[in-house]
Amino acid sequence: MEYVFHIIIMLNIYIMLTLSANLTIGMANLLTMCQAAFYGIGAYIGTFFLMQFNLPFLLVAALVMLFTGAFSFLVSFASVRLKDDYFVIATMGFQLIVYTILYNWTDVTRGPYGIPGIPGIRLFGMFELTGVYAYLVLSLVLMAVVVFLFHHLVESPFGRVLNAIRADEITVKSMGRNIVKFKSLAFFLSAAVAGLAGIIYASYVSYIDPTSFTLDESIFILSALFIGGIGNTKGPVLGAVFVVLLPELLRFVGLPDSVAANLRQIIYGLALILVMYYRPQGLLGKTIMK
């Protein structure tokens, strides 16, 4: 049963990550390749607070979201100056820079050795969460809160402005909306939620190293988003379900691990090609990436 719970916890983390990516990619039409960088920043900053200070979880989560959100301004600044492919390349650059820092700043991050023994989250500063059951409940609650908030944002006037920016940025500007401000807010919220996912992950597995936050991971999150669909809440959720559950289903086919791993990549690739060809808005998406 613990195995199933572990899958659900990871699923909850990836739902948060794909939803966070949806805000910038799916709604504001900003194709970013650095979601894993924010995920990693959140994990490392959260680890720092958990290991150095005995703070209650809500405070740690708020700090992590704030700091990770602040890092997003580096990328949103680039979005003002760079358009289309150039912006995508800049976000890849940001992803690589973050990875390189995490890997090489060994005094702080311990580089490739990673950081073991990350303490559990302390609820209200008293109860330390340990074990798969506690994280199951916590991740479920946070995932539900994030889904609710993002659904609310998608349906709100804020979501409408982001959708409009995706459709026609110039016209939105001529209607008196400050595009830079809206993009920055979208990035901030997106990065903050990815950071939240990062701290849950770090605390749950109690060990992090830079290999969990690579460009591959960003592409993985992006794949989940495009398979599930963009522009609403249900698409990203379905995408996360697909990419997290698929490898687990392959376990029951009885293939050797080495074959299953390769097969998983092939299936992801095929799924992406088929979805892009037959349903470019994703399985449950609302709109098409421009």
Next chain:
Amino acid sequence: MILQLKDIRISFTNAQNESFDLLRGVNLDVEKGKITALVGGNGTGKTTLFNIISGFEKNYTGEVVFEGNDFNRIPAHRISLMGIGRLFQDGQLMGGLTLMENMKLASDDTTGEMPFSSLLFPKKWKKAELQKELQVREVLTRIFGQDNKYLNMLDKDASEFSYGEQRILSLARLLMGGDRLLLLDEPTSGVNPMYIEIIEQIIREMKEQEGLTVLLIEHNMHFVRKVADVCAYLDEGIIAKVGPTAEVLDDKNVRNSYLGL
């Protein structure tokens, strides 16, 4: 005067790195409450002039004075908030959004557009949304009459409307904001004669019922004669002639250099 352009100059550099002056000192006074047409050949800088007025083009010299305020180099979104609306040359409704969403976006009321306030005060923005919906219905009724078909198509995706319909609805959308000056860049471009008549009605409505000032770029001279009170002819980087529409369009030099007659 609602808008004054004083000695507007702008230069561009082409692919061969050669500089050329597009606007060489444009001076134009736009009278409040009138429809002014800006005419001139292709590439003479009419749209560039609109870009300068609405803040999308910054690399110019000269003064843009709106309602007595010099707003040189103010960001485009702030110029819009000061009361200048714009219909772009290829301006359509925004696809992926419904007609209602398109109309609401043009409203001055931005309640709920900040994520934190929309999360914290949902009742406030939901109330504002209801007000906006009423305003949308009221604008569409005023423009297209009681029980017009668009009132039943508010939830339809904007991209599903025909080009002509999108054009007239884009014009109607301009009435959602509190604009006092509207810049219309070729409103009849690519539109069939039936919609041109509706566009004419809408522009008249803008002036007569709403009391708005309209500055429009147009190549359809028949249309210009029908709607414009004043006409300004842009040629070789300056306003070569300005005055009552018939007078300008019948001018020998204008007919010769622009209309080729």
